[in-house]
Amino acid sequence: MKKFKHVWLAALLMASTFGFTACDDDDDKGNDASSSNPAIEVVAKAKKHDTAILLCTFGSTFKESIKTYDNILADYEDAFPDADVYLSFTSRTCVNRVYAETGIDRFPPDLWLQALGSANYKKVAVQSLHIIPGEEFLSLMNTDxxxxxxxKQFPHIQVAKSPCLVYNEDDVQAVSEVLYDHYKDNLADKKQIVLLMGHGNPDKNYNANSKYTEVEEAMQALATNKNVFVGTVDYGDMLFWPLDKDEQPLPTPNAESVYSKLTKYCEDNNLQPSDITISLAPFMSIAGDHAHNDLWGIEDGDDFSAATPGADACWRLKLLKMGFKISTVESHNGSVDKCTINGLGDYPSIRKIWVNHLKDIYNDADEWQTGEDYQ
Structure with a gap:
């Protein structure tokens, strides 16, 4: 964890070069912080300790994600009884929609942090709930x-920064072991494949995309048949089928694409797609929009006639078009439209890795810094 602190200077330059584009935000906070920041009143009422923990994730508008976030919150509250724990969404679009539909206040990080400072917390730990150390992670830690x-705002408050889920080699191994243990019965059968969808950073300058490959390789090292693959919904080289600069399908898929990996697996094992059943799951913190729409296409039905590998269709229909079978073992009565999709935050063992990130630094005085240290 010591190595974590040394990347911040370089990362700050990167974060300032590549703008954060999670949503269209209105950053005008006005002059009266108490009236323009509703988080101030929430924190003032909730404050019980001198230490706060702010959990930060992109967010989701899916109601199913509420249970996942509640479980994550509960894990941190149990592990750190001397701290007040809050949950932040970096996407203001998600913040607004969730509040409109559920009445739950999530707030973006800048509002939470301003409120925590105004409430006179002595220490604030910021825990990233992102998966890889990409654009959103860097923007959170270096800008917000x-x-x-x-x-700028509260240089006297002690702050600890706790990294995302898959930050270093130890994290790669730990996450891979949890997922392998979950799918080991499937992976023992050469005629079954586990396919995971990560989000990915579209810009190649973010080396964080390599974490997906590292997880894939670590899981393949555990699975004798090497029948597990990781693709992304937003990183060019690891899409289902690669696209050109105008987002049109290229004539030839690259080796890192999901299509190429699956095709090569069939060739290497002398199998036809019709011989293989694929288990689909998101490699994301929660099963939200990408999991339900881009991966499973819950509302897309079963007509895969037009879902060629390069088409604008969900992965499930593309796989069916290629001839693969799709596992619905984890669904209710085998019905795709009622399928229960688990994100990484639904695994207690995965949540424990996140919690341990903060535990590793929480009682280390050297991990707590103030703005005065940078000045």
Missing amino acids: VKKEFMI
Whole structure:
């Protein structure tokens, strides 16, 4: 974990070069913080301790995600009884929609942090619930936390930054072992494949995309048949089928694409797609929009006639078009439209890895810094 602190200077430059584009935000906070920031009143009422933990994730508008987030919150509250725990959405679109539909206040990180500072917390730990150390992670830690909160607004407050799920080699191995253990019965059969969908950063400058490959390789090292693959919904080289700069399907798929990996697996094992059943799952914190629409296409029905590998269709229909069978073992009565999709945050063992990230630094005085340290 010591190595974690040394990447911040380089990462800050990167974060300032590539703008954060999670949503269209209105950053005008006005002059009266108490009236323009509703999080201030929420924190003032909830404050019980001198230490706060702010969990930060992109967010989701799916109601199914509420249970996942509640479980994550409960894990941190149990592990850190001396701290007040809050959950933030970096997507303001998700913040607004969730509040409109459920009445739950999530708030973006900048509002939570301003409220925590105004409530006179002495220490604030920021825990990333992102999967890889990509654009959103860097923007959170270097802009919202370091630049705005620590240096500009509250330089006297001690802050600890806890990394995302898959940050280093130990994380790759730990996450891979959890997923392998979950799917080991499937992976023992050469005629079954586990296919995971990560989000990915579209810009190749974010080396964080390599974490997907590292997880795939680590899981293949555990699975004798090497029948597990990771693709992404937003990173060019690891899409189902690669696209050109105008987002049109290329004539030839690259080796890292999902299509190429599956095709090569069939060739290497002398199998036809019709011989193989694929288990689909998101490699994301929660099963939200991408999992339900881009991966499973819950509302797309079963007509895969037009779902060629390069078409604008969900992965499930593309796989059916290629001839693969899709496992619905984890669904209710085998019905795709009632399928229960699990995100990584639904695995207690995965959540424990996140919690342990913060445990590793929580009682280490050297891991807590103030804005004055940077000045």
